[in-house]
Amino acid sequence: MLNAAPHDAAPGARWLPRLQQLPRETRDTLFLLALVGWIVLPQVPYLPAWCSGLVAVVLLWRGTLALTGRPLPHRAWLIGLLIAATAATRVTHGALLGQDAGVTLVVCLLALKTLELRARRDALVIFFLGFFTLLTGFFHSQSLATAAVMLVGVWGLLTALINAHRPVGQPPLRDSAALALRMALAGAPVMIALFVFFPRFAPLWGVPSGDPRGRSGLSSTMEVGKVAALALDDGVALRVRFDGAPPPQRELYFRGPVLSHFDGREWTARGGGDGFDVALGPPPRDLQVRGAPIDYELTLEPSAGPWLLTLDAAPQAPALPPGWRARQTPDLQWLANRPVTALLRYRAQSWPEFSYGQTGWDGRLPRQLGAELQLPAGYNPRTLALARELRAAAPEGGPQAIVQAALQRLRSGGYSYTLEPGVSGRDSADEFWFDTKAGFCEHIASAFVVLLRAAGVPARIVTGFQGGEMNGLDGYWTVRNADAHAWTEVWLAGRGWVRVDPTGAVMPGRIGQTQRLRPPPGLVAGAIDTFNPDLLRQLRAGWEAVNNRWNQWVLNYTQGRQLDLLRGLGFEQPSWEDLGKVLAGLLTAAALVGAAWARWERTQHDPWLRLLQAARRRMRAAGIAAADSAPPRELARLAAQHSPWPAALRAPLARWLLALERQRYGGSGSPAAPSLATLRREFRQLRWPRPS
Known part of the structure; x- marks a missing residue:
């Protein structure tokens, strides 16, 4: 029975000695179970609830069996649980193949394998399943925080793997971890x-699309009135670095999907709602830009959509990495040739002053504007x-x-900007103009466009992002999903399409710096903000600057940057073959250096061998004929039989030599061997006679 700790001992002082006194198998099993829990924990938000519950129950069950010394469950239990987990995966995901279903099955297999952990072979299976499960964590996030969690998991798995291959006995986990x-x-x-x-390839998986619930962010459609509250x-969402002085924040309109079709509840783009089948047509030929251009580099977060966000207006296609192509729609929207499922960095050039859509129409409405005047019949009679x-x-x-009369009505009619407008009925524009008089930017833009179209003014909705904030640590402007915005464009004779932001008439501070909306802070962040408001902002800016560096130099390390590196190394026209040659040369050199270092370290700088050789030298100096090849047990025999020495000197030296042997070759029946540090300290404390 374990000795009870004193009542006044700290909690760690109570359980740590008990953990150290557990049998080797129990201790290693508990460590491995804790490691499996750490590996699965980042997956919990993306796993079905039944899968997370099954993992928790199985790990607790296996830990109880290890502590109590009871036998493992019969194989029939494992087969039954495996069949149940497979059936539940099929019901939950509708298939057994695919990313989500595959991750669920791998997590279940990892947990169930712990119930048949009997031999080293079973432990090795758990180790490699753990490595694979760690890899699947990058399906959902490739952030710096996720990478840090993965590194801890890899370190733990390597520790468990080394510990499983160490000799029998009870080697400290600390030594294995080191x-x-x-x-x-x-x-x-x-x-x-x-x-x-290593040559960079396209991503092997995609990042899931946005949450369909009522959350801020970019979307290919806009459904008005069905979201009671916006979180x-x-x-x-994106980061921007301007080459020169950035434009004022109120002019930062990042253009996204342009919505022209309205069925009474939902706004969609012309020709399609997902961004891939938009009726493109030719780009606008009458786009005219004035003033000085703005050059910038934009890093776009994954959106699972094809939208390439740019400031208004960008006549030239953004400079994309190899393999990407950009195309422009007649409404100035830039689209990629495939969805953005990973970080995408590109350069663009925009002009804040521009005009388009007016050439050759002589003040008359062109036929192309029929969609921008369309309204469904039977909706919004009061509007x-x-x-x-x-x-x-x-x-x-x-x-x-x-247009001015509609804006004046918004300014003086008692309308307000709110994130909790409530669910509206069939006639959403009527309810906004006459009943609630409140909503967020989508409500305001939708009602404004419906009113203008009903009055014979062509209008449409443009979605994207407005504003942002500059991080003073790295000079990047950060645009968040909370900065998602909807504004309008109206067609005026002689001027073409003109941006009109009706939200600015309701809440001018939304378009600028004065009243940027932000989600409420959490418990810890709220406490920090109450104690020191500047500290929270500094911590956030520091973390985002570090995370941005991770995004720029690690996640966004593309083929182009690889080839630029080779050019810097002297290759005039670098290619993948050159990458292979450089990589093969480096790996060969690393292998040769590693082999030479391992041989040198093993023969010359093994700390155990150095300690044994020091004992041989001291014994020979004291008059004992110790051969260079004599093992510790032979040296202990020579020391015990060396009669010129007194017994008080011979016995401690013999015991120390036998302890040195156990430290290297300890068996199952041997007492626990001291560490090398302890043996070095004891060696220095040994008493030696003077040479005869």
Whole structure:
């Protein structure tokens, strides 16, 4: 029975000695179970609830069996649980193949394998299943925080793997963890070489698309009135670095999907709602830009959509990495040739002052604007009546006067900007203009466009992002999902398409810096903000600067950057063959250096051998004929039989030599061997006679 710790001992002082006194098998099993829990923990938000519960129950069950010494369950239990997990996966995901179903099955197999952990072979299966499960964590996130969690998991798996191959006895986990860390650091140069020079391929998996619930962010459609409350997502949507002075924040409009078709509830793009089948047509030929251009580099987070966000307006295609192509729609929207499922960095050039859509129309409505005047029949009768009133009140001013009258109504009519407008009915525009008089940017833009179309003014909705904030640590502008915005464009004779942001009429601070909306902080962040508001902002800016560096130099290390590196190394026209040659040369050199170092370390700098050789030298200096090849047991025999020495000197030396032997070759029946550090200290404390 374990000795009870004193009542006044700290919790760690109570359980740590008990853990150290557990049998080797029990201790190693508990460590492995804790490691499996750490590996599965980042997957919990993406796993079905039944899978997370099964893993928790299985790990607790296996830990109880290890502590109590009871036998493992019968194989029938494992077969039954495996069949149940497979059936549940099929029901939950609708298939057994695919990313989500595959990850669920792998996690279940990893947990169930612990119930038949009987031999080293079973432990090896768990180790390699653990490595594979760690890899699947990058399906959902490739952030710096995820990488840190994965590194801890890899370190733990290497520690368990080394511990499983150590001699029987009870080697400290601390020593195994230190050896695993040294091995990982020794392999780091090879890992870096592979990362830098191994040819870059397209991603093997995609990042899941956005959450369909009511959260801020970019979407290919806009459904008005079905979201009772909007939850602001503070995640990063894109980062921008301007070559020169950045434009004012109120002019930062990053153009995304342009929505022209309205069926009474939902707005979609012309020709399709997913961004892939948009009726492209030719780019606008009458785009005219004025003033100085803005050059910038934009890093776009994964969106699972084809949208290439740029500032208004970008006449030339963004400079994309190899394999990517850009195309422009007639409404100035840039699209990629495939969905953005990983970080994408590109350069673009935009002009804040521009005009398009007016050449050759002589003040008359062209046929192409029929979609921008379309309204479904039978919807929003009160808004239609208001439009007739506005049109009748502005016979001379025309469309421009109608637009100004609608904006003035928003400014002075008691309308407000809110994230909790409630669910609206069938006639969402009527409810906004006459009943609730409240909504967020989607409600305001939708009601504004419906009113203008009813008054005979062509109008449409443009979605994207507005604003952002500059990180003073790295100079990047950060645009978040909470900065997602919807504004409008109206067509005016002689001017073409003109941006009109009705949200600015309701809440001017939304377009700028004064009243940027942000989600409420969590418990810890709220406490820090209450104690020191500047500290929270500094911590956030520091973390985002570090994470941005991770994105720029690790996740966004593309083929182009590889070839640029080869050019810097002297290759005039680098290719994949050159990458292979450089990589092969580096790996060969690393292998030769590693082999030479291992041989040298083993023969000359093994700390155990150095300690044994020091004992031989001291014994020979004291008069004992110790051969260079004599093992510790032979030296202990010579020391015990060396009669010129007194027994008080011979016995401690013999015991020390036998302990040195156990430290290297300890068997199952041997007592626990001291560490090398302890043996070195005892060696220095040994008493030696003077040479005769």
